Amino acid sequence: MLVLxxxxxxxxxxxxxxxxxxxxxxxxxxxxxDQHAPYGGVVPEIAARAHVERLIPLVEAVLAEAGAKLSxxxxxxxxxxxxxxxxxxxxxxxxxxxxxxxxxxxVAINHxxxxxxxxxxxxxxxxxxxxxxxVSGGHCQLLEVRGPGDYRRxxxxxxxxxxxxxxxxxxxxxxxxxxxxxxxxxALLGDPFAVPLPRPLxxxxxxxxxxxxxxxxxLRARDAGIHRPEDIAASFTQAVIDCxxxxxxxxxxxxxxxxxxxxxxxxxxxxAIRAALERLAADNGLPFFxxxxxxxxxNAAMIAWAGIERHALGWDDRLDVAARARWPLDPSAxxxxxxxVKA
Numbered sequence: 001m002l003v004l005x006x007x008x009x010x011x012x013x014x015x016x017x018x019x020x021x022x023x024x025x026x027x028x029x030x031x032x033x034d035q036h037a038p039y040g041g042v043v044p045e046i047a048a049r050a051h052v053e054r055l056i057p058l059v060e061a062v063l064a065e066a067g068a069k070l071s072x073x074x075x076x077x078x079x080x081x082x083x084x085x086x087x088x089x090x091x092x093x094x095x096x097x098x099x100x101x102x103x104x105x106x107v108a109i110n111h112x113x114x115x116x117x118x119x120x121x122x123x124x125x126x127x128x129x130x131x132x133x134x135v136s137g138g139h140c141q142l143l144e145v146r147g148p149g150d151y152r153r154x155x156x157x158x159x160x161x162x163x164x165x166x167x168x169x170x171x172x173x174x175x176x177x178x179x180x181x182x183x184x185x186x187a188l189l190g191d192p193f194a195v196p197l198p199r200p201l202x203x204x205x206x207x208x209x210x211x212x213x214x215x216x217x218x219l220r221a222r223d224a225g226i227h228r229p230e231d232i233a234a235s236f237t238q239a240v241i242d243c244x245x246x247x248x249x250x251x252x253x254x255x256x257x258x259x260x261x262x263x264x265x266x267x268x269x270x271x272a273i274r275a276a277l278e279r280l281a282a283d284n285g286l287p288f289f290x291x292x293x294x295x296x297x298x299n300a301a302m303i304a305w306a307g308i309e310r311h312a313l314g315w316d317d318r319l320d321v322a323a324r325a326r327w328p329l330d331p332s333a334x335x336x337x338x339x340x341v342k343a
Contacts, residue, residue: 001074003311004059004098005304008051008091009083009111010137011042014300015058017066017073020308022121024301026065030054033178040171048086055094070102075316077307080108081324082138088323096319105316107307111298112329115264116145117309118302122291130289131258133248133277136265137163137180140209142251143329144258148309153330154251158201158337159212162240163267168215169236172222173229183233184270190234195221197239199246207251208336214239241276248277252284260287269296 001020008014016027032050036042063069078095081088092108099106115134120126129146131154140162142155160168163180170179175186197217200210214236221232252261261281267273274290281288295302310316 001308001311002068002072003075003077003107003304003307004062004070004073005300005302005307006055006059006076006078006091006095007111007114007298007300007303008055008087009079009081010087010298011036011047012298013051013054013058014298015055015062016300016304017062017068018121018301018304018308020312022124022305025068026062027299027301028058028061029299030058037177040177041167042084044084044086047084048090051087051090055090059098070098070104073102073104075105075107075307075311077107077109077303077311079111079114079303080321081111081327083111083325085323085325088325092321092323100319105311106319106321107310107315108317108321109303109306109310110327110329111303112139112327113148114302114306116143116151116329117148117306118264118291118295119262119289120309121302121305122295123289126262126289127259129258130260130262131252131255131286133244133261133263134265135162135244135263135267135273137161137167139265140211141329142207142248144255145262148306148313149315151329153328153333154254155207155209155247156333156336157209157211159210160215162209162211162244163265165211165215165240166267169218169233172219173232175229175233180266180270183237184272186230186233187237187272190228190230190232192234192238194231195227195235197221197235199239199242202243202246205250206337207247207254209243209247211240211243214243237270237272241273244273245276245280249280249284258286260289262289264291264296266297269293
């Protein structure tokens with residue numbers, strides 16, 4: 001089975017061809033870092049325009065690299081949400097057009113499901129069910145992954161996501177864009193215990209996450225003028241790790257016999273966070289899985305793989321499927337206490 005995947009939910013334009021033997025035959029990602037760097041964050045209109053300009057050339061490039069034609073594809077998989085709605089619409093409409101013109105099935109992919117299933121693309125030994133910590137710029141959730149389309153949300157952020165906190169910290173400290181890698185680099189030169197920062201919700205009975213207060217504390221530490229940016233970055237990173245580990249450990253108690261602890265999403269590329277989660281998995285007698293760094297950030301290979309898993313089950317979509325700015329993996333999950341609309 002060959003599937004073409006398209007991803008355009010935020011500021012990365014991507015296309016990939018993946019087969020059901022877990023081979024990424026071709027992948028191209030066009031970054032928009034230079035366009036958004038002057039603003040210290042992603043500007044939705046700039047992102048959408050860049051997707052329009054770049055997506056078809058990327059599709060042509062991956063087809064050429066794989067030595068394939070559109071007619072060789074068994075399905076077209078495109079991100080249908082959640083994300084910046086302008087960008088999502090670009091990718092989904094492109095996927096619809098390619099599916100319509102070739103008569104191939106369309107598989108509309110939840111971007112979060114792409115992340116959730118991406119570790120299975122990297123490792124065939126990962127079996128359902130597993131505990132997934134999904135940490136990215138827009139989401140921070142702990143999920144029980146039972147299979148494609150079958151998720152139980154154990155915990156979520158009640159305000160901001162961990163990745164958003166990394167981005168804001170980088171902006172506050174003038175470390176550059178994208179924020180996650182910039183903070184990680186600065187943290188390597190700092191003392192993780194130099195700056196007293198809070199650990200929101202640490203020890204609370206519900207396993208939810210919160211990072212808004214931590215962002216505010218970083219602002220106060222910066223304005224105090226007595227701490228090096230590297231020490232603030234390191235202390236911030238340690239605070240995030242402490243929160244993620246405490247919250248994940250509590251959430252694991254709500255699962256019955258998971259096969260593994262898995263981390264995915266852009267923040268999963270942070271090596272210190274990976275190492276701490278690997279220790280937590282060992283303490284709980286669980287194997288630990290994390291996709292390689294290139295598969296953690298937004299990419300089309302994970303979208304194509306999710307398309308393979310869903311297409312194999314016969315879960316194709318109609319061409320009138322709608323783009324969604326918000327699309328929870330577990331629509332039946334109760335709203336977290338105090339949570340805003342993101343949760």
